[in-house]
Amino acid sequence: MLSKGLRCGLTLLCALLGTPVLAAPTVLKVVAQEGTEPKYIPAGIGRVVGLCVDLYRAIERIEPNVVFSGDQQWTPALQALSQLASHEHDALCAVQRTEERTRQYVFLEPALFQMRYQLIARAGDPVTVNNWDDVRNLGPKGIILANRGYTAPGMLERIGGLQVDASASTPAANLQKLIAGRGRFFLHRAPGMQGFIDRAGATTRVRILPTVMATTDVYMALGTHVDPAVRQRVQRALEQLDKNGELARLLRKWE
Known part of the structure; x- marks a missing residue:
């Protein structure tokens, strides 16, 4: 791993040479919520599949600078909700919007499915x-x-x-x-x-x-601590997935 000083030196050298510096992707921490099929489904030892796992990968294809990490780690569903509110992770997929939750999370449009x-x-x-x-x-x-x-x-x-x-x-x-x-x-x-x-x-x-x-409709929810610029990138990706029919295709796959 490069030291901080060496990274700074390489960044300066790239700037002097006119070489673009590639920004590291933003990592959004997530978890797999237990008991929420088809959002997350156990598929053998150490493997989780499901609608939300596919949705994260679809967003990453549209926005390569956003990476969702942790969707292979099981967490009780109620604990996952409280952890997002306390900023222990960054996003949850397919969450119902309630009055209390609108004070705890930022919900992105459009709705993922009904x-x-x-x-x-x-x-x-x-x-x-x-x-x-x-x-x-x-x-x-x-x-x-x-x-x-x-x-x-x-x-x-x-x-x-x-x-x-x-x-x-x-x-x-x-x-x-x-x-x-x-x-x-x-x-x-x-x-x-x-x-x-x-x-x-x-x-x-x-x-x-x-x-x-x-x-009821369900949405992608991000923690209130997530950078607004990152939220906008995720929202743009969701809008594109909705317009090109990918959201509907994913729902049919896991219906």
Whole structure:
């Protein structure tokens, strides 16, 4: 590794000779959020794939001076959110915008994709749900499992009149609670829902109810400490990916 003095000397020499000095790329630290398929999906020992991994690489191709580092390192989803707020890393992919989060992060336009919320029930449960009133009418027999610390519990509270259990903090835990009969439904998000069920070995034990109960957009979020010039480069890349259809193609790939 070159010493600071030698680097300065080389920079001065390049300037005197008229040779352009290539700036080092800006590294944005990220993490792979556990339990957020298809954003991040385990693919064997030490390997993570998914929509967000592909999106980081697509941005890097458009903006070679921006590099995302850390997407092969697993971190609990709630911890990843708090670490971005405390500037322990720099960016998160596909984050829902809430009033609290707008004070903690900078959200970039355009939206990456729209997230759909659907109910999962046990395979042998003949229940039919067309709207939230159908769930309300079940009373204590209509308990909805939701992930603690995610946005779903707050959304269900705002809808009102529902029986909600948000004591589990991961989708995997809630899926097992559902199978064990400790709730009538599990409210989870698509895209990626069927793949999550399949990888959990629960394909024949649960079923996804077809009604879309709610939708929300998700965005790229950067820490408030990130240089505004870097934010602009990432935003321009996202705009280009949206216009050329690459964002839609990535979503279809991981649907």
